[in-house]
Amino acid sequence: MALTTIADKFEQGALNGACATFNVGSTDPSGDFRLLTNADAELAQLTLATTAFQNATSAGGLASAVSNAITKDTSITAGTIAKFQLRDRDNVVMLAGSVGTSGADLNVSDNVIPGTATEVTCDAGLTLTLQLS
Amino acid sequence: MSHEETVHVNTPQEAAEVIRGWQAGAKGRIGISGTLTFRDKDGNVVKTMEMNGSVPLPQPTKE
Numbered sequence: 001m002a003l004t005t006i007a008d009k010f011e012q013g014a015l016n017g018a019c020a021t022f023n024v025g026s027t028d029p030s031g032d033f034r035l036l037t038n039a040d041a042e043l044a045q046l047t048l049a050t051t052a053f054q055n056a057t058s059a060g061g062l063a064s065a066v067s068n069a070i071t072k073d074t075s076i077t078a079g080t081i082a083k084f085q086l087r088d089r090d091n092v093v094m095l096a097g098s099v100g101t102s103g104a105d106l107n108v109s110d111n112v113i114p115g116t117a118t119e120v121t122c123d124a125g126l127t128l129t130l131q132l133s
Numbered sequence: 134m135s136h137e138e139t140v141h142v143n144t145p146q147e148a149a150e151v152i153r154g155w156q157a158g159a160k161g162r163i164g165i166s167g168t169l170t171f172r173d174k175d176g177n178v179v180k181t182m183e184m185n186g187s188v189p190l191p192q193p194t195k196e
């Protein structure tokens with residue numbers, strides 16, 4: 001049975017708590033966003049900021065948090081992206097899922113990194129949302 | 134016999150754990166979106182990749 005009342009502030013707090021998990025650890029200065037093949041080979045790894053996400057906002061039952069600046073990867077590998085991971089500073093996976101052009105956890109317009117590509121950026125950052133019911 | 138338990142929350146990580154325990158009555162999804170831009174050695178954009186998706190919140194196992 002779904003909860004009858006979930007305040008925007010509650011969702012905002014929940015998303016802030018979730019985003020804070022990317023800042024946990026001491027192995028690396030910050031967490032990361034990885035793109036992997038189906039065999040878990042790394043194609044690209046973009047570095048999150050020391051504080052990965054900005055404070056969440058919430059309205060209309062949807063909480064949203066935008067990442068702080070993400071550092072590009074200048075040594076990427078061409079290939080087909082099949083999985084993604086968001087990890088904390090100790091490289092513990094916090095979020096992960098499949099990547100594809102449709103029907104995947106993360107759908108992309110085109111999941112192939114071309115052979116001519118040498119770097120990848122995420123200029124506008126990542127946005128996480130949370131909707132509870 | 135039911136009992137009350139006081140939970141002390143001092144860090145965001147502890148808060149996330151408490152909130153995770155409340156999810157027995159809530160469902161939801163974490164959405165993720167963004168755009169990746171791939172460039173060649175000369176800095177030319179060779180591909181942009183818009184990403185949009187979500188993963189479900191894990192449901193706790195009942196004892």
